[in-house]
Amino acid sequence: MKKITLLLLILCFNALFSQKEEMFKETYFPVKYVLKSSKDTIKTKILNIGFYSNEEFSPATYIKQMTVLDPSGNKVKVPENNILYLEIVDLKKVKRKFVDAKSIISKDLGLVQIIYSGKKTDWYRKSSYSGSIYTYKTDDVDYLKFHKDKSMMEIHFDIPGAKYQIKEKFYNYPDLALLIDNMVEDTDLLKVLKLYDKK
DSSP states (O other), X not given: OHHHHHHHHHHHHHHHHHHHHHHTOOEEEEEEEEETTOOOEEEEEEEEOOSSOTTSOOGGGTSSEEEEEOTTSOEEXXXXXXXXXXXXXXXXXXXXXEEETHHHXXXXXXXXXXXXXOSSEEEEEEEEEESOTTSOEEXXXXXXXXXXXXXXXXEOTTSTTHXXXXXXXXXXXXXXXXXXXXXXXXXHHHHHHHHHHTO
């Protein structure tokens, strides 16, 4: 009985230790970026700062500053406000592109993610976080740019009335308005914008 108890304790200890080791393991994603002070494209690796898992991309990876590897493999901090363009590919091969907000929405907000770039509209997202880097809460503000009238709409999806605000822009298209009423995820708005491009 003592041998079984000892064996179980060893197994539990090993499981806990390997979990902790996994939690603090650093994960790097391939990255390309261009600084505002230079037109050269830098290709290296970026340290991903995930909340639940370092395997999944997190906006905390670049918000305020990002950590990249220099040619010698040393960690270098690059402030978000110094970056003109950023492209990250995560471990699931999902590519995310970011541009300086000032060139898009005339506000000095750092980087915005290009969610969709179409014939009639563009969709950008500004992510920020509050709280400690290890217990942070991410907040997103979305921007829809309409090419025809060159207007920009700022959307806060977590605030009531966001759907109504979007529907006003598509009032000539009842089919799209119906889809907007039933929006739940980003993919739903993406579908609306792609259908709008075909009209």
